[in-house]
Amino acid sequence: MRREAPIFQPKDPAYAERVRASFERQPAMELIGARIIAVEPGFVEIELPHRDDITQQHGYIHGGIVGMIADNAGGFAANSLVAAEASVLTVEYKLNLVAPAEGERLVACGEVVRPGRTLIVTRADVFAVKGGQWSLCATMQQTIMVLQGKAERPA
Template sequence: ADCGFKAVNYKRGYLESRLRVLHRHRQQDNYIHAGVIATMADHTAGYAAFSLVPEDHRILTIEFKINFLEAAYGRALLCRSRILREGGQILVGESEVFDQRGNREALVAKAMVTLRSIHQSKIKPIQK
């Protein structure tokens, strides 16, 4: 899905992504929607995990927990995700989402993400 996230810093087991917040990302009271923040945390952790698995593997989220710490209302979000534990098939990562408010960042959410590495041959295509 194209949510508008852009990778801004990428290294083995780590990814930072940025989102320029548009009207469609906001809820009825003009805060950034919690679903956008959660999706960003999951998406960024997934790509951090991709850097640790063979090219013929895919990453699937198997467990996800997020704590929202503060409302987000700025013009951009920044997510920093890193993989904490790399097993044979299971990887555990964390994501922190920051609301960019002028020249400062406010930590607005923290997520723990458990992911599974699976060979692409085991992925069943979905009919459209």
């Protein structure tokens, strides 16, 4: 559910493959069952199917899990714009949980607000999808630090 946003030019022509490979190196995303469903310059969508083992006492997907996928959607949106020899790291985010994360799946839509050489500002919205209806359950603003020349750990 992409908003109308500025079109950014990635510094790495192979950005999509690099972003997907980086996502695959995160055991935490595998643990919760999340997957990337869209990668564009400055934009990433992550899908998380509902599972009982990631819910809280009311049966909603836990807010910490909602924060994980929002953080990754924004972070990988930022990652899509950096050079191949750089990596990114979250330095802060503010998450508002605006409704219960209740549905068959969650979709986190992350996008770059302002790219920078050292810091990238992103935002992400997380939607609970139930019966084909998308309902906003969380919104996040984030600051990402670009790590020039800092590779990620090998696969």
